[in-house]
Amino acid sequence: VISGKIRTGVPGLDKMLHGGLVPGRPYILSGPPGAGKTILAMQFLREGLEGGERSLFVALEEPPNELKINMRSFRWNLDDLDVLDANSDIRRFEPTPILEISTEEEPAKMRSIGERIRKTPDFESKEVTVHSLQQLLKNLLVKKHYERVVIDSMTALRYFCMREFEEAVTTQSFMRYLAESKVTSLLTLELPEEGEVPPEAFLARGEIRLHKLRDESGIKRFISVEKYKGSSHDEFVYPFDITNAGLTVHTTGKPAGGT
Amino acid sequence: VPSEKKVQFYSDGLRLAGVLFLPEDPGPHPGVVLCHGFTGIKEFILPEYACRFAAAGYAALTFDYRGFGESEGPRWRLIPWEQVTDIRQSSQVRALEVTVHSVQKMIKQEFFGHLERTKQRYKRIVIDSMTALKMFSMQGQDSRILIQSFLRFLSELEATSLIVSEHLDRRTLETEFFLSRGEIRLHKWLDGSMIRRAVSIEKFRGSPFDDRMRPVSITSKGMIVQLEAVAQSQAGSPGVQPRESLLEARIIDEVSNLIEAIMRGIDEAHRLQIPVRDIEVSLSRAMLHFQRRHYQKALKVALACDSELKQRIGTVPPPPPVTVPPRPPEVMR
Numbered sequence: 001v002i003s004g005k006i007r008t009g010v011p012g013l014d015k016m017l018h019g020g021l022v023p024g025r026p027y028i029l030s031g032p033p034g035a036g037k038t039i040l041a042m043q044f045l046r047e048g049l050e051g052g053e054r055s056l057f058v059a060l061e062e063p064p065n066e067l068k069i070n071m072r073s074f075r076w077n078l079d080d081l082d083v084l085d086a087n088s089d090i091r092r093f094e095p096t097p098i099l100e101i102s103t104e105e106e107p108a109k110m111r112s113i114g115e116r117i118r119k120t121p122d123f124e125s126k127e128v129t130v131h132s133l134q135q136l137l138k139n140l141l142v143k144k145h146y147e148r149v150v151i152d153s154m155t156a157l158r159y160f161c162m163r164e165f166e167e168a169v170t171t172q173s174f175m176r177y178l179a180e181s182k183v184t185s186l187l188t189l190e191l192p193e194e195g196e197v198p199p200e201a202f203l204a205r206g207e208i209r210l211h212k213l214r215d216e217s218g219i220k221r222f223i224s225v226e227k228y229k230g231s232s233h234d235e236f237v238y239p240f241d242i243t244n245a246g247l248t249v250h251t252t253g254k255p256a257g258g259t
Numbered sequence: 260v261p262s263e264k265k266v267q268f269y270s271d272g273l274r275l276a277g278v279l280f281l282p283e284d285p286g287p288h289p290g291v292v293l294c295h296g297f298t299g300i301k302e303f304i305l306p307e308y309a310c311r312f313a314a315a316g317y318a319a320l321t322f323d324y325r326g327f328g329e330s331e332g333p334r335w336r337l338i339p340w341e342q343v344t345d346i347r348q349s350s351q352v353r354a355l356e357v358t359v360h361s362v363q364k365m366i367k368q369e370f371f372g373h374l375e376r377t378k379q380r381y382k383r384i385v386i387d388s389m390t391a392l393k394m395f396s397m398q399g400q401d402s403r404i405l406i407q408s409f410l411r412f413l414s415e416l417e418a419t420s421l422i423v424s425e426h427l428d429r430r431t432l433e434t435e436f437f438l439s440r441g442e443i444r445l446h447k448w449l450d451g452s453m454i455r456r457a458v459s460i461e462k463f464r465g466s467p468f469d470d471r472m473r474p475v476s477i478t479s480k481g482m483i484v485q486l487e488a489v490a491q492s493q494a495g496s497p498g499v500q501p502r503e504s505l506l507e508a509r510i511i512d513e514v515s516n517l518i519e520a521i522m523r524g525i526d527e528a529h530r531l532q533i534p535v536r537d538i539e540v541s542l543s544r545a546m547l548h549f550q551r552r553h554y555q556k557a558l559k560v561a562l563a564c565d566s567e568l569k570q571r572i573g574t575v576p577p578p579p580p581v582t583v584p585p586r587p588p589e590v591m592r
Contacts, residue, residue: 033437034462061438062464063414070465090363090415091408119415159403159434190437194551195430213550214459216472216490222547235540237547242467 005231006184009047010040012249013208016225016234021206023147026178028154028201030189031210036221036242037188038062039074040210041150043246044186046076048148055148056082056107056140060128060156063087068113074246079111082144084136088128088160089120101128103135130161130170134177141181149183154200155190168199175203205229211237223249261313266320270348271341276329277301277322279352280313285360288318292349295321297337300328320352359392359405363412370416381418388423389435406434440464446472446490457490458482510554517561518546524568533571538564 005020014020021027031037041057048055059067064083071078084107120126140146151157154171162170178185189200191209201207207226212219224237240249266277278301282288291312293305301321309319324342325332366384374380386392392409393402413420424435426444436442441463447456459472472490476483521542528535541564548557 034442038464062440066440066465073465073467087411088404088407090412091404117414117417120411153437155432155437156407160407190432192432193429211547211551214461214470214472216457218470219461220550235543237543 007047009043009045010247010249012238012240012251013223013247015251016223016236016238016249017228018232018234021184022230023184024182025205026175026185026187028189028204028207029186029210030191030197030201030207032191032193032212035210035212036240036247037210038067038152039242040247041152041186041188042071042074042076042078045081045148045150046078049078049080053147054082054144056084056144056146056150058084058086058133058137058149058151060086060151060160061153063117064108064113065115065117068110069115074244079109081110082107082146083110083113084140085118086128086133089125091127092125099124099126100132101126101136103132103139105136107140128161130157130174133157133161134174141183146183149185151185151187153188153190155188155198158200171200172203175200179205201226223247261310266352268348268351270325270345273325273331275322275325275331275345275348277320277349277352278306278309280309280319280321282313282316282318285358285364288316290318290320292346293319293321294342294346295324295327298327302328320349322349359409362392363409381416384413384416384418384420386413386420386422388425390423390425390427403434407438410435410438445475455490458484507554510558514549514554514557514561517558517565518542518549521561521564521568524565524572528568528572531572535568535571538568
């Protein structure tokens with residue numbers, strides 16, 4: 001076991017990971033829509049903030065103002081969290097110049113994010129491509145020395161910031177870049193309700209998967225560690241709940257199932 | 260570069276083939292119909308003109324008269340009056356042009372027009388349906404980006420929008436399902452000869468919610484949700500699509516009996532202090548498959564657990580070791 005693991009912010013999950021995450025590596029957090037990925041990712045960043053680590057959330061699915069409102073009910077102190085708004089503007093169909101997101105863009109502190117959505121300016125649209133985002137992250141990591149980064153989500157990055165022909169190669173190089181950058185990163189990944197796992201899962205050093213099962217009596221949620229290079233880990237699938245305190249994993253008692 | 264797309268329209272019941280050349284901007288554009296000569300076809304001479312027109316901001320249509328080129332109709336005849344009818348019918352082509360940009364433009368004009376006339380913003384918007392918009396108005400490789408942009412457009416209007424979408428394939432990940440802030444799912448299934456309906460909430464960012472499947476009925480007052488009841492599908496089996504065949508019902512019984520037997524076996528192993536942790540792990544996987552209704556997979560994993568467990572406890576003799584051929588007698592003493 002490698003010493004010096006860092007905590008994820010979810011006690012049960014740390015136990016499953018036999019102490020936490022090996023720092024400085026990228027990890028995948030996968031699950032279907034509505035499984036609780038963004039909440040877990042926030043707990044990971046909050047844990048960092050509480051220990052005085054510099055932390056960054058890169059928002060590709062949700063406008064930051066909504067993220068801020070949604071996280072309020074947890075009463076976590078996220079004021080010092082840096083949030084980078086990487087949502088593309090409304091695309092223009094008129095032949096006006098499209099501007100790539102500036103590689104000098106600055107993230108905003110959570111405390112300073114306003115209540116209302118940022119509006120696409122009238123005469124120009126900002127487009128986020130994987131290339132400009134990667135360059136921007138490079139600059140930010142040098143300038144701000146982040147220790148924890150969340151990319152929410154890799155799926156949005158692949159769907160909206162890449163051309164189809166470059167998907168495979170570019171995803172790979174983005175993941176490699178994160179691995180080399182020595183920051184502990186959590187990349188969320190949307191899973192379909194059934195079927196194949198997207199290729200990103202194979203490229204990361206570890207994968208934490210959230211499962212969501214529905215029947216008429218409700219939604220049951222489970223969590224498992226699918227892969228964890230360089231460390232032993234728990235192989236059981238455990239149930240978890242989402243409450244005012246975020247994700248609570250029930251590692252005591254019987255693992256998944258138990259009729 | 261103007262875009263070219265194949266179109267078709269009908270004249271006296273015959274399907275006529277055409278090509279529409281469009282300028283880059285979203286339009287609307289003035290139109291030009293380019294007609295080929297006697298015994299010509301649309302690919303002959305006309306495309307060059309059509310490109311020039313499109314480059315100059317016109318929507319240009321070329322097409323084959325009935326009986327010519329790719330169009331239907333009897334061959335080897337040429338009746339000018341029928342060709343005039345064909346030309347007149349070409350105006351149908353315009354009606355085919357609904358693009359996501361034109362929809363967006365319409366919504367925007369209506370939204371801000373309404374705001375100007377009444378000093379009030381639209382607070383609620385329904386898109387019925389996203390599936391249709393995707394199928395008819397944004398085919399091609401950039402459709403995900405177009406959906407993202409369209410949803411961003413709706414978000415920036417700051418109205419509450421409800422997007423009707425059909426989830427056709429559970430194995431694909433549709434953009435609107437993960438970009439939306441929540442998902443309300445309607446279920447419908449056949450119970451004997453009755454149609455049963457239910458509603459559930461699958462996702463709701465920033466809020467807790469009731470996660471049960473509630474029965475709904477459609478009445479003269481609209482849809483009514485029965486909040487006190489839980490949707491009952493057949494035989495109490497988990498039921499998103501609660502139609503299980505007899506075969507499935509049998510495999511469910513088999514797997515659940517097997518899982519129970521394995522759990523008893525594990526308890527027994529614990530009592531005997533035989534290490535079975537790896538079997539417990541596999542069993543938890545089998546249960547997950549079971550709850551996901553992947554019965555075949557669950558059965559396979561459970562069977563493997565069962566045989567491994569039996570072997571360890573010793574109720575079944577271990578399989579014979581890999582057969583070693585008997586040594587030839589001369590070597591033996």
